[in-house]
Amino acid sequence: MTSDLTTMLHARFPAQIIAAHNYRSQQTVLIKREGLLEITRALKDDPSMAFDFLMDLSCVDYLKFGKSQASAPTLTTPSPLPYYMEPKTDAETWTRGVSHDEYRFELVYHFYSSSLNHRLRVKVPLTSADLTVDSLTGLWHSADWFEREVWDMFGVRFAGHPNLKRILMYEEFKGHPLRKDYPVRKRQPLIGPAN
Amino acid sequence: MVATVDTTQLNWMTTRVDAALGWARKFSIFQYPFVTACCGMEYMATATSHYDMDRFGAGFPRFSPRQADVLFVVGTISHKIAPVLRRVYDQMADPKWVVAFGVCTCTGGFYDNYATVMGIDTIIPVDVYIPGCPPRPENVLDGLMKLQDKIAQGTRAPQAPDPAQRPDELHTPHRPEAHL
Amino acid sequence: MAAPAADPPVTRNMFLNIGPSHPAMHGIIQIVTQLDGERIVSTDVEIGYLHRGFEKESERGPYNNVIPYTDRLNYVSPLINNFGYCLAVERLLGIEATERCQYIRVIMSELSRVCDHLTCVGASAMEVGAFTVFLYMIKAREWLWELVELVAGARLTISYGRVGGVKADLPEEFVPRTRKALEDVRKVLLECDMLLTRNRIFVDRMQDTGVISKDKAISYGITGPFLRGCGVALDVRKANPYFVYDRMRFDVPTGSHGDNYDRYLVRMEEMEQSMRIVEQAMSDLPPGPLNVDYEGKVLPAEVMVDEAKMGHVAGFKSVRVQVDPTLEGSTRGYHDAVNASEKRAVLPAKEDTYGNIEGLMHHFKLIMVGHGIRPQQGEYYSAVEGANGELGFYVMSDGSDRPYRVRVRPPCFTIMAALPELLIGDMVADIVPTFGSVNMIGGELDR
Secondary structure, eight states: OOSHHHHHHHHHOTTTEEEEEOGGGOOEEEEOGGGHHHHHHHHHHOTTTOOOEEEEEEEEEOTTTTTSGGGSOSOOOSSOOOGGGSOOOOSOOOOOSSOTTTOOEEEEEEEEETTTTEEEEEEEEEOSSSOEEEOOTTTOTTHHHHHHHHHHHHOOEEETOTTOOOSSSOTTOOSOTTSTTSOTTOOOOSSSOOO | OOOOOOTHHHHHHHHHHHHHHHHHHHTSOEEEEEEOSTHHHHHHHHHSTTTOGGGGTOOEEOSSGGGOSEEEEESOOBTTTHHHHHHHHHHSOSSOEEEEESHHHHTOTTOOSTTBOSOGGGTSOOSEEEOOSSOOHHHHHHHHHHHHHHHHHTOOOOSSOOGGGSOGGGSOOOOOOTTO | OOOOOOOOOOOOOEEEEEOSBOSSSSOBOEEEEEEETTEEEEEEEEOOTTOOOHHHHTTTSOGGGGHHHHHTTSTTSHHHHHHHHHHHHHHHHTOOOOHHHHHHHHHHHHHHHHHHHHHHHHHHHHHHTOHHHHHHHHHHHHHHHHHHHHHHSOSSOOOOEETTEESSOOOTTHHHHHHHHHHHHHHHHHHHHHHHTTOHHHHHHHTTSSOOOHHHHHHTTOOTHHHHTTTOOOOHHHHSOOTTGGGOOOOOOOOSSOSHHHHHHHHHHHHHHHHHHHHHHHHTOOOOOOOOOTTOOEEEHHHHHHHHHTTOOTTGGGOEEEOOOSTTOOSOSOHHHHBOSOTTTSOOOHHHHHHOHHHHHHHHHHHSTTOSOOOOSEEEEEEEEOSSSEEEEEEEEOSSSSOSEEEEEOHHHHHHHTHHHHHTTSBGGGHHHHHHHHTOOHHHHHO
């Protein structure tokens, strides 16, 4: 069950797959946003894949990936590190597959098949200029609220969603809080002081 | 023959009436539990058989603000629910008291971000603060007894909280985010 | 003279707003219903009143700082959330906890699950009118909370898990006290069963209300006791086993009708299965690796501290110190028994930190800003069986000492999305038992 799914998808949709990996034994494919609806329909209908659960849908903002002040140790000592503190050489490495500057956002879909008991992660990189993607509400009902949350927290629009409004924040809130450029403590109170 | 009333005895009478009213009020608390989060679990634990708030006369929650006199704000208040809290408080009839249950309601707790209110005393006046995350039932009962003392004396928090006049020690210190 | 034909009465649907502050003590949810008499025609569910910014807060601190925030996700079963997050980070790092630690995690998770089901069934029984059952079940929950307090130090928000292990080992009297407590909990469950299961009023209110079909439930992404009430025997502990669940013998109860009554029965039976798992794990609990140095010398901690105060520090570097890894200092077990041996993730024992230079350096490298647990760049999604269903943690690392993105896949989010399905067609009075059996936990739903 190692790379069957990714090879199957490569064979069926060669133009839409950008990259694929199996980091820590979790199959992942990076696809183009135009192919999302077609590929996910195949994931659901094809009996060899049979993904009946859309388990999770979230988004990642790559604006500060690897650039935080804590990414590099602030203290370098001249003496060597003890052996157990050397960075571990891992056999597996992970790469995103596309550049962070070009594609700032990435939608992450987690699928699960209850009959075949396998999982797949589908990632769709998006540019900040054109932050829309097709909605999967026609295929899985769970997409409804997940997509509303991604809209609320990140500002990704879903074309075809019946009711795309904020779900966790209130409508008067401006901005999308989970983006990396939204300050953590910036409050927009409805009543009371902005402490 | 006109019976004269000794006016020096009247003050003693009114203070006795006040004391009796205070005694009656403190042992018949009708609470409005505005339960939002994890503190609600400790509220449930305090209200049920092991720790039992009923022996203090506070066993009857009244889920209508018109019928309640103590507003227990239990759990984090976010900015989305803050107007609702203010409305519930305004709908309650005098005399009313407010208990801030849990550190999220006292000063905001460790949720210092875009969504939370750093202390409900920025919105409504608070009489008793019960800190803890969540407070142990013994803490809650201690706070309840302090509230009862307040009720018996008839003292209440001032009506209009002004955040500018909050004493400095209640301000959450600003933590510089050097690492972000 | 013929009477004029009577015009049919003009009716309008009524809007009834339930919440956000309402007595079904589950938290703050607003359900705006449109009623035709007593029948619900449509509902609109408004959530987010407890949104506390968990995902944004978890990007601020190092990996272990997220653990107190995870406590407060599903705050009735906080241990499951702790261990779910720790599992995700450990898999991301590529390390595995020790066997004893995994057994401890299984025991504490299952105790937490029993607490959650007790609260859920108790609260929903109270809302239907059976107040006595609520009092009995909370009484049983108090006994379990006393056990949790014995091990973790707190009743509710315990922050017990750590990346690579747990905070403290089990104290001496844990196993006998747990056995006694589980006996008492079983008696309480029997009483409540006798009070509710064949009670005419309870059955009438719970049976055939809040019905959802199997296909709809799967399409909504519903998992856990809710889905098992519809007849699908899906349990993450059996499908993708983690910790030592593959060694435990337990059954997965399923219902058949998908209504509130079946979900109630599933939860009652799951409590029994959880207690069965706890008993198996306690009898199989391995003693844990014992780490002494090559000379076999072990020095008790208090002796070392006294010697050091008097300046007798010669030979400390080559001596293994015996620490008290439990909270009350019962002298059994070793720090290594419950924490992984991965030095890049796990803090050393305190006596090592203060006792020898390697321990101090090790501690420094894990605590100071800019150092710390540093998984290489990558991502991992781990699923554990929460009390409401599949609790997923998606953790992404960018090579620094704090998580780049922590996403929680909340099980009750998908169930709440299906609430209109469950309620439309039923009567107003059915909202309360249905909502009770959803077991919505605000901390998990809104994060």
